[in-house]
Amino acid sequence: MQNPLFAKKASSQPKDPVKDEKVEETLPPWKVALIDDEDDVISVSEMVLKRVLVDSRPLVFLKAHNAEEAKMLFEEHSDIALALVDVVMEDDHAGLDLVKWIRESNKNTTTRLVLRTGQPGEAPEEDVIRDYDINDYKNKTELNSTRLKTTIYSAIRSYRDIREVEQGSKGLEDVVSATTRVLQASNSEAYCIQARQEVQDLIGQNSVCFYLQYQSINALGNREKIQLSLVDNEYQINTDIDTNIFSNAIIQPVNHSLLTKENVCEATQFCSFTRLSDHSESAVLVTFNTPISQLVQRLLNVMLTKISIIFENLTRREDIERTQQELMYILGDAIEMRSKETGAHVRRVSLICELLAQRLGLDESFIQLIKHATPMHDIGKIAIPERILHKPGKLDEQEWEIMKTHAQVGFDLLCNSRRALPQIGARIALYHHEKWDGSGYPSGLKGENIPIEGRLMAIADVIDALAAKRSYKEPWPADKILALLKEERGLHFDPDICDLAIENFDKIMALRDIYPD
């Protein structure tokens, strides 16, 4: 029957007297609505009840003299613990109508409703309690001071129990939404920022420090470790198994948690351990300023467990993505090796395309596809005989015709895949020797008939080739490359992309420092 997560009530916790005093100071009073058309009844009730404490919390009174005033109270306050409602006010059943309105129109099912009547004959107790969703029915004449206090205790305790479970439920709902947002993070940094935000929202404190350590044994039997943290606005990630870049204050509780395979819970920090699979586990540490309640602790544990699983999912996806990118570069290296060129050209061209595509304002996911597909642009050269590929002098016409087939061969190798990356790779391979004025190959396409990825690749390839030293030529100086760009604008190159390349020329040249020849 009991909800294991939320079953324990404050009342059944062993109490720490020092802490409890603090709680008294901060806990808000219970709101009690006194609804009666007789001022005397209201003031006597208030007098009897004003010193009552329920679970160490005082009462505060909201007063109404008729149903209309009472409705306003309920519209304004959604957290009324108890209402004492007179049956006869504006008319004989004003109180009964009000009760119906509270439950049905105001959709308030939490406030405990106690009817009080001076004329029991008007609304017979047995009928009323059966037909109306009230919580008690009292005859005013019998309702002495003790009886009134008993009623108050009883009703407020019911309200407390309902609210406590409700808060747990609401908290869980928030955790569900929170983890959904974390699930949508596209990379480790975005994940870390979102996860910390959700923890902050849950515990209602800012400047929480978030730290996650994930460790696993990969398919090759190697140990892997990922540590990431967000402290203030500084995001840090470490994937080196042998080093620690984080402070002992963080590492110590995390290591303890990983060693004991248990959560570590202290006044201002919580470390949640999660066993993810036979080969992987993680610990998440959050530190904060003010101690958190038992309920928040339990919710935090649910959230952090979930967040750990989401991280494993994300890191696997990131691993595959990075593997893919590295394989693309290796493929590019292999192709360039045949042309006796360096792999650095492939990497730089990839970054030049990315830079120009971003300046063009293309969609980010499309930019990433282009960036990752560019290393495949010359894959068709695999089929070009060495006597042509490595010919020191100028190619004769027949040789040139063979050389030109590499665009189509590259396309043919890639085009059968339905996946986006090989598809765009196929298009880059096919179109990267087309020219804006229609004088390129293989199809002599003109202007915007050449797909944008082909036009980007064309200019990136030329700029980087000119700036590089090759067996048959020295690197061109920057001003000579710039002059060529201006000259070929609208001839070889798309004029818009060419303008962007000229504008960003220094940035493009700076990429040579990242991957020098």
Place this chain on the structure above:
Amino acid sequence: MQNPLFAKKASSQPKDPVKDEKVEETLPPWKVALIDDEDDVISVSEMVLKRVLVDSRPLVFLKAHNAEEAKMLFEEHSDIALALVDVVMEDDHAGLDLVKWIRESNKNTTTRLVLRTGQPGEAPEEDVIRDYDINDYKNKTELNSTRLKTTIYSAIRSYRDIREVEQGSKGLEDVVSATTRVLQASNSEAYCIQARQEVQDLIGQNSVCFYLQYQSINALGNREKIQLSLVDNEYQINTDIDTNIFSNAIIQPVNHSLLTKENVCEATQFCSFTRLSDHSESAVLVTFNTPISQLVQRLLNVMLTKISIIFENLTRREDIERTQQELMYILGDAIEMRSKETGAHVRRVSLICELLAQRLGLDESFIQLIKHATPMHDIGKIAIPERILHKPGKLDEQEWEIMKTHAQVGFDLLCNSRRALPQIGARIALYHHEKWDGSGYPSGLKGENIPIEGRLMAIADVIDALAAKRSYKEPWPADKILALLKEERGLHFDPDICDLAIENFDKIMALRDIYPD
């Protein structure tokens, strides 16, 4: 204050009289514990209350004559709505001690506890209600039939409200765990099976039909659609944008949901619409036999939304994985193209390695790595000049030395990556020409000093090459290949792997039908 998901109570729903009658039949009675040392009190209480219905549900009575019997009741029944507890039984405060035990030792905070006393002086009302976590305190002399019924209504309604919120909370917790399990599914089919299972558990019915339709616009601007369903034990997936393989009964509500961007909720089916991003959305339809409650509907919606997001995550990961595999094959094709061999060889060798690795009982994730890395085994041939690679006759000693460098070149191309796939690719490239007896190259390693992936690749490569037609040779007949395997067992090949290849020879040959030359 109100929990938006669970605020609505049955009592505030518009009631359908026909449905309500049905509910009466199936709803269980409220359990009421009568705890009193006087038999008369128990039997009078029972007589007064036996015809009472609370929210159309009857009462059932559990009886105890002392605290010990009462404890047994509480240990046996976790769903007692209300206990009427006599204060004085075995001793003057047996009832009070029992209340303390129920709340603190039995950790039951849900059952409503009403104390009844015949000697109010023994336990003054005001002290008792303040100091004990009870819900009401009654003097037996005042507790007439009407008053008793009022007490019952009041207490059971509180219990009902608490339970209702508790059930919502418990349901949400279950949804959290359920979605965690779905999140861990490694592919679409496992996802589908797990998702259906969780839906079945949530709604408490078997033979639920599960259908998901996911649609998106990819980075190339193309529309994509994935439909998957699990009906009985039949899993179906369709990724062809132009065809529908599913029945109208499924497609019609799903299309309606996708068109209106809203949930469709009917007696025995529920279709949940989720907008996932600017470029993607999905609808999940579940159909079942018996109508489900409002609470379950709300929980189902939370679950299906979450499940949709998880699917998008999964399908993205699967897309990258498949892209990677296809790129590996394309790379293999490109390499084989230089050797004038067909790409089918690369694909078959990959499957032979997978089959033998499975028979060897290697770890599944390691097997998948090997399978996906094998296409890279000859990547080093990129550096071998055509005069050697394509030489029709036998290579002279110097040419052979150059040819042998392809193992090391392949390793060098791949070894700089820290990712598992290129790493194992590097090892396969380096070791696939080593022989068990130490007579291979480049290092002349012997026996188990050759990594297992190298030994697997060595035999797979030879078997498939012999079975294929090449420019310089006809395909070998099966018996001749088998004879060679037996001959080279322990010489060229690992004897254990060789035995497995012989045992599974027919299956290996059958792979030729999947990828013929």
